[in-house]
Amino acid sequence: MKQTQNITVAVRIRPALQYELAKTTDISIENEKQHIIMENKQSLKFDLVYGPDSNQQVIAEQLAYPMIEQFINGYSASIMAYGQTSSGKSFTLGVPDQQLYKQFPKMSENVGLIPRAILNFFSSLQQKDVQSIVKVQYIEVYNEQLRDLLTTEQTEIQIRERLVNGYIQIYTTGANEVQVKTAKEALSCFVNGGINRATAATALNQVSSRSHAIFTISLEQIMSNGEILKSKLNLVDLAGSERFSKTHTTGQQFKEMVGINQGLLCLGNVIKVLSDKDSKTKAVHVPYRDSKLTRLLQDSIGGTAKCVFIACVSPSKYNFEESQITLKYAARARNIINKPIRVVERAIQDEAAFAKLHEENEMLKEYIQQMTLKQAQLDQELQNVRSANDPGSVYFSQNGFQQTNNQTFLQINQSPVNMNQTLAMLMNEPQQNSIKEMIEAVSEKVSNIQTYNTKQAGDLYNRLQQLIFKLSPNLNLNQQTLKQLLQNKGQIPQVFGQLTDHSTILFQVSAFLMQFIRFENAYERQLLRNEGQIQFSDAFFGADKPDPNLIQQVLDEVAFTNQLKNELKTAVGFTKADKFDNNRFQTEEIQFTREFVQNQDIINQKIKTRGKEEQQFINETQNQQKVVILDVDEEFQEIQFETDLVVTQRIENDDYDFENFDFINQKSDTEEDLDEDGESQEEYDETEDSPAVDLEKKFMDSLQKQQAIKNPPSIYELSQRLHSLENYFTGKSRQEIEQILQEAEKKKILENSQVNEDENVNVNVSKPAVQQSQKPIVQSVMQEPQMKTKSTPNLPQSSSQLRNSQLAQRVPAQPLRVSQLETKIPQPDLSKNDLEHNTPMNLKQLNRSQSGQPRNTSGYQQLPAVTKSGVKVIQPTDDKVIKIEKKVPQSAQLTRPQLADAESGRGSSRILQRSQKK
Numbered sequence: 001m002k003q004t005q006n007i008t009v010a011v012r013i014r015p016a017l018q019y020e021l022a023k024t025t026d027i028s029i030e031n032e033k034q035h036i037i038m039e040n041k042q043s044l045k046f047d048l049v050y051g052p053d054s055n056q057q058v059i060a061e062q063l064a065y066p067m068i069e070q071f072i073n074g075y076s077a078s079i080m081a082y083g084q085t086s087s088g089k090s091f092t093l094g095v096p097d098q099q100l101y102k103q104f105p106k107m108s109e110n111v112g113l114i115p116r117a118i119l120n121f122f123s124s125l126q127q128k129d130v131q132s133i134v135k136v137q138y139i140e141v142y143n144e145q146l147r148d149l150l151t152t153e154q155t156e157i158q159i160r161e162r163l164v165n166g167y168i169q170i171y172t173t174g175a176n177e178v179q180v181k182t183a184k185e186a187l188s189c190f191v192n193g194g195i196n197r198a199t200a201a202t203a204l205n206q207v208s209s210r211s212h213a214i215f216t217i218s219l220e221q222i223m224s225n226g227e228i229l230k231s232k233l234n235l236v237d238l239a240g241s242e243r244f245s246k247t248h249t250t251g252q253q254f255k256e257m258v259g260i261n262q263g264l265l266c267l268g269n270v271i272k273v274l275s276d277k278d279s280k281t282k283a284v285h286v287p288y289r290d291s292k293l294t295r296l297l298q299d300s301i302g303g304t305a306k307c308v309f310i311a312c313v314s315p316s317k318y319n320f321e322e323s324q325i326t327l328k329y330a331a332r333a334r335n336i337i338n339k340p341i342r343v344v345e346r347a348i349q350d351e352a353a354f355a356k357l358h359e360e361n362e363m364l365k366e367y368i369q370q371m372t373l374k375q376a377q378l379d380q381e382l383q384n385v386r387s388a389n390d391p392g393s394v395y396f397s398q399n400g401f402q403q404t405n406n407q408t409f410l411q412i413n414q415s416p417v418n419m420n421q422t423l424a425m426l427m428n429e430p431q432q433n434s435i436k437e438m439i440e441a442v443s444e445k446v447s448n449i450q451t452y453n454t455k456q457a458g459d460l461y462n463r464l465q466q467l468i469f470k471l472s473p474n475l476n477l478n479q480q481t482l483k484q485l486l487q488n489k490g491q492i493p494q495v496f497g498q499l500t501d502h503s504t505i506l507f508q509v510s511a512f513l514m515q516f517i518r519f520e521n522a523y524e525r526q527l528l529r530n531e532g533q534i535q536f537s538d539a540f541f542g543a544d545k546p547d548p549n550l551i552q553q554v555l556d557e558v559a560f561t562n563q564l565k566n567e568l569k570t571a572v573g574f575t576k577a578d579k580f581d582n583n584r585f586q587t588e589e590i591q592f593t594r595e596f597v598q599n600q601d602i603i604n605q606k607i608k609t610r611g612k613e614e615q616q617f618i619n620e621t622q623n624q625q626k627v628v629i630l631d632v633d634e635e636f637q638e639i640q641f642e643t644d645l646v647v648t649q650r651i652e653n654d655d656y657d658f659e660n661f662d663f664i665n666q667k668s669d670t671e672e673d674l675d676e677d678g679e680s681q682e683e684y685d686e687t688e689d690s691p692a693v694d695l696e697k698k699f700m701d702s703l704q705k706q707q708a709i710k711n712p713p714s715i716y717e718l719s720q721r722l723h724s725l726e727n728y729f730t731g732k733s734r735q736e737i738e739q740i741l742q743e744a745e746k747k748k749i750l751e752n753s754q755v756n757e758d759e760n761v762n763v764n765v766s767k768p769a770v771q772q773s774q775k776p777i778v779q780s781v782m783q784e785p786q787m788k789t790k791s792t793p794n795l796p797q798s799s800s801q802l803r804n805s806q807l808a809q810r811v812p813a814q815p816l817r818v819s820q821l822e823t824k825i826p827q828p829d830l831s832k833n834d835l836e837h838n839t840p841m842n843l844k845q846l847n848r849s850q851s852g853q854p855r856n857t858s859g860y861q862q863l864p865a866v867t868k869s870g871v872k873v874i875q876p877t878d879d880k881v882i883k884i885e886k887k888v889p890q891s892a893q894l895t896r897p898q899l900a901d902a903e904s905g906r907g908s909s910r911i912l913q914r915s916q917k918k
């Protein structure tokens with residue numbers, strides 16, 4: 001039963017840095033004994049927690065020295081620092097400072113864990129007093145390439161594995177291993193190698209590591225029993241995860257960021273799988289091979305080494321989200337169980353046996369070479385699948401996906417089987433077993449590759465589909481856009497590279513998509529064929545389309561985790577669309593969508609505002625109209641008072657059949673023109689214009705307009721208009737009229753002074769001016785007071801006025817006879833001359849000077865056709881005087897039907913008609 005051990009996880013919170021303090025001084029993470037307290041009060045437990053004031057020596061003593069002890073005892077060990085960029089990983093492990101080397105072994109306070117570990121190791125080893133060989137190796141994983149930091153002459157570095165007692169051990173070929181005898185020599189390698197390491201200044205870190213670096217100390221101890229105890233200590237300074245939005249990297253640094261994030265993503269996946277409780281009971285696939293970093297750390301995480309994981313975090317609220325992710329992975333890592341083993345190789349004692357074995361060994365070596373060759377081929381295949389040759393694509397080689405078809409795998413698989421048979425004949429049992437073991441390992445590898453390949457295909461299919469479906473509703477990624485996307489594939493790495501800004505996980509999807517783009521021709525053809533549908537078909541998988549059931553199975557397996565779903569959602573869900581602003585293609589889509597939505601909003605807003613304005617305007621207008629009507633009403637009453645001009649005709653009382661509203665002596669002439677109801681059949685063309693109609697129409701129009709524009713005419717304006725009307729109808733100026741009235745007034749006073757004056761005064765004013773100009777006659781009649789007060793100068797009333805005016809225009813010009821019908825008031829004493837001239841009176845003035853009821857005057861009848869408008873124009877009848885019959889009621893009040901007739905104009909038109917006929 002092998003000993004198992006959980007990974008030791010420590011957290012180090014560094015002090016807040018200047019750039020963080022500039023953003024916020026809020027602390028989101030605090031330490032408390034073994035716990036981390038997050039701002040949301042969540043508490044996470046770790047093996048060790050170091051606060052911002054922790055010192056380098058203590059960390060080295062507590063984390064590194066125990067590992068060194070194990071290392072010297074024959075166990076392999078790893079110490080790795082993990083965390084976002086600028087979280088203090090390099091500070092914790094140690095930066096390559098030349099001063100450090102010069103001062104060594106004296107160390108300043110800030111010297112990191114690796115130099116202290118080196119010193120401690122050599123002194124411990126010295127104390128152990130054992131024959132040993134110490135070698136150091138320093139490599140970095142930069143953009144998924146392995147680079148040797150201990151030499152400038154690069155050779156290809158390969159990652160290999162071997163089985164030791166059934167356990168996989170990882171080793172590299174091609175990298176320099178420098179034998180060192182002293183701590184200072186080892187330190188020199190660390191410092192010089194560190195200087196070769198890729199670093200760059202980013203927005204968050206002046207000296208940001210752009211690669212994952214692994215400084216390895218290998219120890220071979222030759223024990224007194226001849227055994228060789230082999231162990232390794234890996235000191236791993238991982239590059240920090242980065243967010244594009246914070247580091248603002250471009251060009252090469254951007255690619256580095258993508259590479260870094262990809263490696264970390266794979267590491268996260270490995271941690272996830274290993275920390276899952278299923279992994280303890282079931283055989284699970286651990287995706288070590290997904291990146292060089294995880295492959296190199298295979299021993300350390302879930303493997304045969306002891307491991308300390310140092311999660312570095314910032315205390316600042318500004319970096320809380322990143323710290324949270326780091327801590328989440330760190331907490332998971334605590335669940336990972338390693339199975340540390342000591343690797344002991346036996347020393348050979350017997351010379352003869354040694355020679356024989358050597359011979360056999362040589363033979364085996366030959367086979368191994370063949371096997372290695374095969375293995376290399378397989379590795380290459382795998383490499384082709386997983387790594388891209390061009391920098392834009394990280395995962396896949398140019399045609400790697402096509403090469404790794406099932407046919408190839410079958411062939412590869414066949415070779416070990418044949419070889420197995422051959423070997424079985426040649427070898428003795430232990431040899432056979434050893435070879436068998438190797439063959440099994442290779443077969444397993446082949447099968448792994450097969451599974452991997454199928455899984456990748458499924459994974460790719462699944463993720464791509466999800467991505468596209470995810471994108472399509474949000475981005476409007478229709479067929480056209482997708483085609484464009486495919487055509488502009490040069491932009492794709494950036495587009496999707498930027499997606500990774502939000503999450504390293506997205507990189508995987510991006511990489512898949514980039515690989516997919518290689519198949520764009522076939523796919524595009526297919527796409528065009530299937531217009532309207534996004535489909536994957538044979539064109540995508542080629543002839544080796546996997547079994548659909550298998551795909552389904554794989555799809556189920558690789559279904560997105562919730563986290564990935566969320567990440568995707570956030571990244572492509574436009575919640576942070578502004579992040580893509582640098583990308584033209586993406587931006588256009590987004591901006592278009594945004595602008596469209598914004599414009600829609602603006603338009604909607606405008607419509608709303610417009611609607612409101614309209615409503616407001618209507619309300620205002622209505623209110624205003626009310627006001628105007630009221631105002632006008634008041635004014636109009638005044639006006640009406642002045643304009644209650646009814647043109648009447650002097651009629652002989654005996655000639656007039658009042659009941660029938662007929663002129664007796666005209667009856668026979670008019671009968672034919674009346675229908676059964678006695679209504680006039682003659683219709684007046686109301687559309688026909690005359691100066692009188694025109695003027696009044698204009699007046700009314702203007703009045704209406706003024707109402708509409710909320711500007712009622714002033715009394716002055718209205719009286720001006722009235723005067724124009726007066727003037728128009730009488731041909732006299734206002735002054736003249738005033739003069740006449742004054743004279744009339746004077747006469748009245750004179751008359752009043754005369755005793756026994758006849759009460760009935762006829763006021764007959766002839767009007768030569770009108771006569772000359774052939775204008776219609778206008779006669780003023782005092783309206784009944786009740787009617788006047790009821791009158792409303794609104795539209796209908798105006799129409800009535802208009803109609804009457806229209807009637808007027810049909811009247812031929814005649815000398816005027818103006819009759820003023822007033823009962824009790826003393827009539828103005830107009831001269832005969834005046835009376836003959838039919839001068840209209842200003843009834844307002846008259847009215848004001850009179851009181852009491854109107855009375856009938858001999859020879860003059862107040863016509864019943866008095867309308868609210870107060871304006872009537874009827875035809876005069878030459879000089880002939882038409883008498884009104886005596887039947888006229890004293891009061892000259894109209895019955896209701898008569899009044900209705902009068903108001904509708906029927907009565908007056910009938911009268912008018914008869915006059916005309918006459």
Ligand SMILES: Nc1ncnc2c1ncn2[C@@H]1O[C@H](COP(=O)(O)OP(=O)(O)OP(=O)(O)O)[C@@H](O)[C@H]1O
Binds near residue numbers: 013084087210240312
């Ligand atoms: N515990 C600490 N005490 C004081 N300064 C620290 C501490 N940890 C980190 N710093 C400082 O913070 C800055 C960033 O640290 P460091 O370079 O170690 O980060 P990193 O995680 O290695 O970043 P990257 O991943 O970008 O390489 C450095 O200036 C470093 O000196």
